[in-house]
Amino acid sequence: MSDNSARPRGGRPRRAGVGAAVRQAAEELIAERGYAGTTLDLIAQRAGVAKTTVYRRWRSKSHLAIDTLADLLGDPPAGIDLLSPITWLAAQVREPSVRRLLVGLVGEAGQDESVRAELRARIREPFTRHLVDEFGLSAPDVDLAFDVVVGALLHRLAMTGELTDTDALAVTDLATRLVFGR
Amino acid sequence: MSDNSARPRGGRPRRAGVGAAVRQAAEELIAERGYAGTTLDLIAQRAGVAKTTVYRRWRSKSHLAIDTLADLLGDPPAGIDLLSPITWLAAQVREPSVRRLLVGLVGEAGQDESVRAELRARIREPFTRHLVDEFGLSAPDVDLAFDVVVGALLHRLAMTGELTDTDALAVTDLATRLVFGR
Amino acid sequence: MSDNSARPRGGRPRRAGVGAAVRQAAEELIAERGYAGTTLDLIAQRAGVAKTTVYRRWRSKSHLAIDTLADLLGDPPAGIDLLSPITWLAAQVREPSVRRLLVGLVGEAGQDESVRAELRARIREPFTRHLVDEFGLSAPDVDLAFDVVVGALLHRLAMTGELTDTDALAVTDLATRLVFGR
Amino acid sequence: MSDNSARPRGGRPRRAGVGAAVRQAAEELIAERGYAGTTLDLIAQRAGVAKTTVYRRWRSKSHLAIDTLADLLGDPPAGIDLLSPITWLAAQVREPSVRRLLVGLVGEAGQDESVRAELRARIREPFTRHLVDEFGLSAPDVDLAFDVVVGALLHRLAMTGELTDTDALAVTDLATRLVFGR
DNA sequence: GCATAAGCGAGACGGTACGTCCCGTCTTACA
DNA sequence: TGTAAGACGGGACGTACCGTCTCGCTTATGC
Structure with missing residues (x-):
């Protein structure tokens, strides 16, 4: 922000x-x-x-992009069930602006540790903290779920250029099982 | 090749x-x-x-990179169990050259449909075909597993710059459950 | 030829x-x-x-161009008066193909002695020999007249992109006086 | 400049x-x-x-060359007689840098009207204006004299690669007669 | 009739320059 | 100190053209 x-x-x-x-x-x-x-x-x-x-x-440019992205994402919704934040995350990735920002930033991250650090702090951590605080989950598990959702969807996008509801659903399911079922 | x-x-x-x-x-x-x-x-x-x-x-440059990557990956190992190709895939992503090629290409893919097409045809399809032929799995499921493994690991790399055995194992598990458990 | x-x-x-x-x-x-x-x-x-x-x-390319140009020019017309070969020369320079060949070759000549030699032998010398043989003029004078006519017209073209009858006439006059009046 | x-x-x-x-x-x-x-x-x-x-x-490159050439030439000398500016012009053409700039530019001029325009405005016009103002000559005559001197000398250079005093003198004479004798 | 010699079509190759693009930094004048 | 405006260094891009090369094939002559 x-x-x-x-x-x-x-x-x-x-x-x-x-x-x-x-x-x-x-x-x-x-x-x-x-x-x-x-x-x-x-x-x-x-x-x-x-x-x-x-x-x-x-x-x-990268740091501006991260800031823009963080601003755009806002906070995950407060809710009673665990599903909603993960679904929310998947929905966000489907937004063209979010997606293109993420793709660009993933590219830059490879070259620059400061981008990686900022990405963790400004993008992933707020999400993780929310789920940890709200549902008492383990941070590493949530981090992983985040990476699975965002990474898998982004990669699908990179392969096909689009993202169907089915894809999104399958990935959300998977991530939910991940944090929930262990 | x-x-x-x-x-x-x-x-x-x-x-x-x-x-x-x-x-x-x-x-x-x-x-x-x-x-x-x-x-x-x-x-x-x-x-x-x-x-x-x-x-x-x-x-x-992108098309050269795809060709280089395809050449580098080679074919998934023939084996009796389903686990080995997925483990193999995760291991490949951990190779520095494979990883950096993939990260660069995912970035380019966002801009250029011909890169996406080539990526599907030269990189993902051989893997999918192998698992479909060998184990009678459904192609969409395998495609998804591919995107989950590669995408999640790449994204983790983008976030942290490294990839632990634990991460790799967790993701492989997840993908295996995906193709197997449905 | x-x-x-x-x-x-x-x-x-x-x-x-x-x-x-x-x-x-x-x-x-x-x-x-x-x-x-x-x-x-x-x-x-x-x-x-x-x-x-x-x-x-x-x-x-230059040597092909010289050959093409020599072929295109052909021989100066046999005539009784001295004026006609010089007028003929001016008329030739006004032809687009001749002009553009000449301009290109003058550029190349600056870089390459063999082009200069060929240009002398294939383009200027036939003209000069003709006037020397026909009218008993001195070769250096005719060479100079050639350079004045071709050079001046080409340079005018370089400056304005076109060549009026008046220009052509003035230059031919000058050249005629040059070989004749001394 | x-x-x-x-x-x-x-x-x-x-x-x-x-x-x-x-x-x-x-x-x-x-x-x-x-x-x-x-x-x-x-x-x-x-x-x-x-x-x-x-x-x-x-x-x-061409426009830089024109600018360089204009800078290099400077103004024709103020003098009482008409001969001196024309002699000065011939002497300038004999300078290697001036000559090579001119040869290159004449080549480019064939391809590009903006080069021709700039060449007229920056190179020929200052010379002509000088003679018109100083001696009351007609601009077209002086333009022609300029084209004769520069064109003829350049063309001789293209043919032989060198320029003798005799050549230069003959051409200056001719040009002087042109503006003077009419 | 068969070897020898060169011409030819097709296109790969090395090399060099071009003019454009964009990043991130800088240097001013003014607010 | 912030801001507008824009120059600057640096580096990569992809394209263009030259003149050379290397094939396979063709077409003549001379033994």
Whole structure:
């Protein structure tokens, strides 16, 4: 939800709304043209902001993407049953913007430990913490379930370009059994 | 296993060994420096070949990578039990060169249908066909198992940068249950 | 008018008509697309001949072009007055194919002495010899007149892209005065 | 004399000296290796500048060459007699760097109207304007004289590779008679 | 009639340059 | 200190064309 808003002392304050506008632009463009097809110049332009401003707030394109994705995902729904957060996760992956962000970021993660760390902290951990707190599950199990759901669906997408309800259901089932049945 | 070796008639025949040398160079370099960090110029140079020669045989870096990967994977082992091909698959994904090729290709697949098609035909289909023929399983189930194993492991790698035996085992179990237990 | 037809002994004789067809193709293509825009592959293709065949007969694109140009120019007209060969020369330069061949060759000549030599022997010398023999003029004077006419007109073309009657006339006058009035 | 120095508002100003360094490098390299033998990479490297910087300031190699040439030529000398500017022009053409630039540009001009236009505006027009203003001559006559001098000398160079004093003198005479004697 | 010699079509190959693209950094002026 | 604007270095991309090469096949001559 944030760039790195801790800007305590002197100088001109940051212009409000810039963070949101940039994330919004990034989300739209990546949904339209994919991660690699989206330029930082393009994002800045659509957000009505200078490229410098973007780089002052985010270290790199990847880090902006992670922030955008985290913002987009929001929190898993509070509910009584275990099924709903997992189903929610699968539904999120089916959103074009989420999917294309994830695919791009998985690619970058291979090259850059800081991306991996950020991805864990901002994307997976909130989900895991939610299930651990809510249902008393073991964190490693939930992490694994997360990786199975997201990874399997993403990989299916990479293979076929689309994702049927049946696929999504099968994978959610599997993940549920994983955390539940052991 | 091949570029497009069907060169029936006239003209100077393709120099033997070039295909293998280029794939070899691609494999090594991608293992060393990752997919994105590997240049076609570099591959050509290490293979002792002109860049134009590479582009004459493969449409793009992605297509060369798929060919390299297919060559590298080879066929799943013939065995009596169902477990061994799935275990074999997980083991393959743990190989650095296979993994980095896969990660790069999953990224490209998002942008390019022809990459997806080739990926299905050259990478997943041989595996699926093997299990269908050998054990009489349903193709969609095996496809899904493939996507679960490869996707989940790749995603874990993207999140943590490494892959423990425990992770691999858990995922293989899951996939086995998937094809077996239904 | 010739490639290098002296092929005394054994072996399969050269196919008749190839020389003419290639020159014809070269002339047409260069007239259409300019010297630099014309590929040897293209010429060979239009002539219905393999590229190898072209290179067996001509050392390079430049040498083919010189041969084509010499063929195209033919001999200056026999006439009683001195004016007509010079007017003829100016008229030739105004032909698109001649002009574009010349422009291309002047460019190449800067790089390659063998092109210069060939250009002298095949293009300028026939003209000069004609005027020397016919009218008893001095060879250096005629050479200079040639360079003035061709050079000035070509340069005007390079500057404006076209050549009016007035321009052509003024330059022919000048050249005539040059050889005549001294 | 300049790239397109009109950079009125905002943004990082262009690094001073880059224009001059690039033109200098281009001049030297073209004098050494000819127009076609000179790469933009090479020019950029010798100028200590990235290739992209060169392309940001000049549309193409040709346009850089025109700019370099204009800079190199400077203005014709102010003098009392008509002879001196024409002699000066002939002397300039005999300079290796000027000559090789001109030869290359004449070749490019055939392919590209924008090169022709730039050549007229930056190279010929300053010369013509000078003679028109200074001696009240007619612009078309001076243009023609320019084309005769430069064209004839360049063409002689293309034919023989060198240029004697006698040649230069003969052509200057001719051009002088042209503007003077009518 | 069969060896020898060259021509030819087809297309692979090495090499070199091109002009474009995008990232992330920088340098100004102004707010 | 933030911001707009845009220059800059660096590096890869995929394309184009040249002139050479290597095959298999064809067509002549000379023994």
